[in-house]
Amino acid sequence: MKPAPFQFIAPDTLEEALEALETYGSDAKLLAGGQSLIPAMNFRLTQPAVLIDLNRIASLSYITEDPDGLQIGAMTRQRAVERSARVAERLPLLHEAMPHIAHVQIRNRGTIGGSLAHADPAAELPVIALALDARLHIRSRTGRRTVAAADFFQFMFSTDLGPGEILEEIEFPALPERTGWAFEEFARRKGDYALAGVAAWIRLDDGNVIHSARLVYLNLGVGPVRAVEAETALAGQTPSPDVFRNAGVSAAAEVEPLGNVHATPEYQRHLAAVLTERALARAAARLNGNPA
Numbered sequence: 001m002k003p004a005p006f007q008f009i010a011p012d013t014l015e016e017a018l019e020a021l022e023t024y025g026s027d028a029k030l031l032a033g034g035q036s037l038i039p040a041m042n043f044r045l046t047q048p049a050v051l052i053d054l055n056r057i058a059s060l061s062y063i064t065e066d067p068d069g070l071q072i073g074a075m076t077r078q079r080a081v082e083r084s085a086r087v088a089e090r091l092p093l094l095h096e097a098m099p100h101i102a103h104v105q106i107r108n109r110g111t112i113g114g115s116l117a118h119a120d121p122a123a124e125l126p127v128i129a130l131a132l133d134a135r136l137h138i139r140s141r142t143g144r145r146t147v148a149a150a151d152f153f154q155f156m157f158s159t160d161l162g163p164g165e166i167l168e169e170i171e172f173p174a175l176p177e178r179t180g181w182a183f184e185e186f187a188r189r190k191g192d193y194a195l196a197g198v199a200a201w202i203r204l205d206d207g208n209v210i211h212s213a214r215l216v217y218l219n220l221g222v223g224p225v226r227a228v229e230a231e232t233a234l235a236g237q238t239p240s241p242d243v244f245r246n247a248g249v250s251a252a253a254e255v256e257p258l259g260n261v262h263a264t265p266e267y268q269r270h271l272a273a274v275l276t277e278r279a280l281a282r283a284a285a286r287l288n289g290n291p292a
């Protein structure tokens with residue numbers, strides 16, 4: 001199908017985009033990479049009267065760094081994030097997750113900001129944002145505000161973004177020293193949305209005991225979900241296969257998969273347990289200098 005008719009505006013600056021958003025209000029939609037919005041328009045699931053194209057706004061596409069971490073402009077292409085040496089070095093968990101997003105052609109157009117604003121519970125980037133405690137900088141005509149990833153994702157396809165607001169930048173803190181990390185997911189075919197996935201990290205104290213841990217899941221709830229009880233239980237433990245297996249069992253009980261045509265909720269819980277154990281084992285192996 002083709003989309004319903006719409007007016008097309010392509011501003012050159014963020015200020016012009018914000019002005020257009022204010023003028024057209026809920027009749028308007030922002031266009032980033034179009035990899036989620038255009039299919040939805042073609043299916044007539046959404047019929048914006050006005051499309052405000054962000055693609056000419058060069059100032060929204062960048063990757064910069066400081067001692068605390070990286071700042072990524074919302075219009076930075078997913079492929080640019082994937083190929084960035086800075087991301088690979090400073091945010092290896094993000095780097096590891098990127099190739100799991102769709103296919104390379106989609107990542108060539110799709111943007112980091114578009115994926116986060118779209119907030120698909122099956123998407124990789126919201127999970128990474130929550131796992132790394134990213135901070136999202138949001139612009140409107142009245143100023144700039146910052147929201148923690150934990151508060152940004154509110155429900156399926158629903159975020160803290162309000163009318164007249166544009167996601168401008170995502171700030172990722174680098175993981176502290178003595179932290180091992182891994183991303184694991186299971187999809188029926190390469191490039192498909194995964195049936196389940198997890199971003200995990202564990203941080204060790206000086207005695208090689210787990211100081212803290214993070215487990216965040218995709219497609220196992222209405223948004224990116226943490227297994228807080230499993231995380232808490234990991235703290236104070238010495239890394240071992242048994243500890244990681246127990247964490248998987250605990251996480252599988254905590255997540256709330258909805259099931260779909262490809263997987264029952266029971267199967268998704270099974271995946272949560274297996275993927276958690278696998279991710280934690282790889283995170284621990286990295287701490288031992290073995291990244292395989």
Ligand code: FAD
Pocket residue numbers: 029030031032033034035036037038039054074075100101102103106109110111112113114115117118120122123124125161165166167168191192193194
């Ligand atoms: P768009 O489609 O342009 O926009 C998406 C939404 O976000 C729209 O509502 C738009 O108004 C809003 N928006 C965009 N930018 C901003 C902004 N800066 N501020 C405020 N609102 C904004 N994704 C995955 O994560 N994993 C997958 O496995 C996966 N598989 C895919 C397979 C196929 C076949 C396709 C077509 C897509 C797939 N995707 C997948 C989606 C892809 O990652 C999209 O790129 C992403 O969801 C949206 O990014 P975009 O830049 O294309 O945004």
